[in-house]
Amino acid sequence: MQRRYRKILVCITEDWFALSHFKPLLRTLASLSDEVVVACRSSGRMGEIEALGCRTVDFDFHRSSLKPLTQANVVRRLSTLLAIEKPDVVHAIAMQVLVVVAIATRPARVPHVVLHLTGLGFLGISDGIAARLIRPLALGELGRTLRATGNWLLAENPDDVAFLRAGGADAGERLTILGGAGIDEDEYPAVPPPRNAVPVAAFVGRMIRSKGVDVLVEAQQLLARRGIPLAVALYGKTDDDNPGGVPRAEIEAWARRGGVTWHGHVSDIAQVWARADIAVLPAITREGLPRAVLEAAASARPLVVTDVPGCRHFVRDGTEGLIVPPSDAAALADALARLASDRPLRERMGAAARERVLAGFTIVHVEAGVRDAYARLQPAP
Numbered sequence: 001m002q003r004r005y006r007k008i009l010v011c012i013t014e015d016w017f018a019l020s021h022f023k024p025l026l027r028t029l030a031s032l033s034d035e036v037v038v039a040c041r042s043s044g045r046m047g048e049i050e051a052l053g054c055r056t057v058d059f060d061f062h063r064s065s066l067k068p069l070t071q072a073n074v075v076r077r078l079s080t081l082l083a084i085e086k087p088d089v090v091h092a093i094a095m096q097v098l099v100v101v102a103i104a105t106r107p108a109r110v111p112h113v114v115l116h117l118t119g120l121g122f123l124g125i126s127d128g129i130a131a132r133l134i135r136p137l138a139l140g141e142l143g144r145t146l147r148a149t150g151n152w153l154l155a156e157n158p159d160d161v162a163f164l165r166a167g168g169a170d171a172g173e174r175l176t177i178l179g180g181a182g183i184d185e186d187e188y189p190a191v192p193p194p195r196n197a198v199p200v201a202a203f204v205g206r207m208i209r210s211k212g213v214d215v216l217v218e219a220q221q222l223l224a225r226r227g228i229p230l231a232v233a234l235y236g237k238t239d240d241d242n243p244g245g246v247p248r249a250e251i252e253a254w255a256r257r258g259g260v261t262w263h264g265h266v267s268d269i270a271q272v273w274a275r276a277d278i279a280v281l282p283a284i285t286r287e288g289l290p291r292a293v294l295e296a297a298a299s300a301r302p303l304v305v306t307d308v309p310g311c312r313h314f315v316r317d318g319t320e321g322l323i324v325p326p327s328d329a330a331a332l333a334d335a336l337a338r339l340a341s342d343r344p345l346r347e348r349m350g351a352a353a354r355e356r357v358l359a360g361f362t363i364v365h366v367e368a369g370v371r372d373a374y375a376r377l378q379p380a381p
Contacts, residue, residue: 159309182366
């Protein structure tokens with residue numbers, strides 16, 4: 001029987017992130033609770049979150065900073081917010097927020113904490129000194145939170161769950177692996193392949209090096225030198241808050257070489273896939289379950305991804321697309337060349353990708369997983 005809650009506090013870094021990935025989640029939580037409060041930094045889009053039936057609080061988690069004093073202040077401010085709001089459930093999204101929530105809820109005695117892991121983020125993947133020092137402490141806090149019987153872990157791939165367990169943060173059976181953020185198969189219908197004179201491989205995502213966008217440009221240049229026609233279309237904005245962000249000047253220099261176009265941020269992603277022959281995400285580091293991959297797959301586009309967590313959880317090599325080693329421009333070029341030269345293969349893999357989405361990665365599947373998790377939350381002893 002579905003439980004109902006008095007108040008759920010959702011903690012997430014940015015309003016645009018909530019809107020780009022988690023509108024279905026917010027609607028689901030609103031149906032489970034008398035009130036949903038979303039705490040995030042405002043970029044001017046809080047009204048769109050409120051239109052989903054939520055109340056908003058402008059709260060800066062300082063996602064780009066690992067400075068201890070900065071994060072200690074975030075914990076202090078979140079503790080104050082918890083004392084004011086007194087939620088039944090705190091639903092924390094993304095790694096850095098998970099750690100802050102784990103620390104802040106220790107003295108607050110929140111009845112339930114749902115840790116929603118969407119990838120390991122900079123804290124989980126960086127080899128920098130600060131990350132290496134903080135990582136075991138962060139995993140310790142997550143482990144303490146997950147050991148409480150009233151709490152739950154939502155994740156997007158089994159590799160991330162294994163990483164947490166290896167670090168001592170084990171949720172046991174209080175775990176749900178979701179199909180990413182979920183895709184509306186009607187919003188992203190299967191579309192016929194375009195009739196491009198030169199095949200187009202599209203990348204959708206932030207212009208950051210961890211996504212492998214620079215490796216993709218290098219692969220395109222390799223193909224150009226080999227006389228293999230392939231156009232690369234980049235869709236996404238720069239991210240100045242990310243230490244690995246690619247400067248605008250560098251992206252514009254790529255576009256001047258020929259064969260590469262940069263379109264910046266676009267709102268109609270379905271049209272991107274209607275115009276593209278191939279979807280590519282050459283991530284260097286681990287992902288949660290990239291929404292861009294699901295959107296392309298739902299649109300019946302074959303995928304070229306790297307052998308990293310999240311990507312390999314969805315794409316099966318030779319079925320929905322091709323998997324290549326990360327940071328290997330030559331292997332990426334070979335995979336793109338294979339698909340660029342074989343339209344029937346692109347169509348077969350695209351159809352398989354669409355079927356995989358429908359088998360477990362739609363909004364309906366994700367909503368069912370969230371509802372089941374909330375129904376199974378047990379009172380703390």
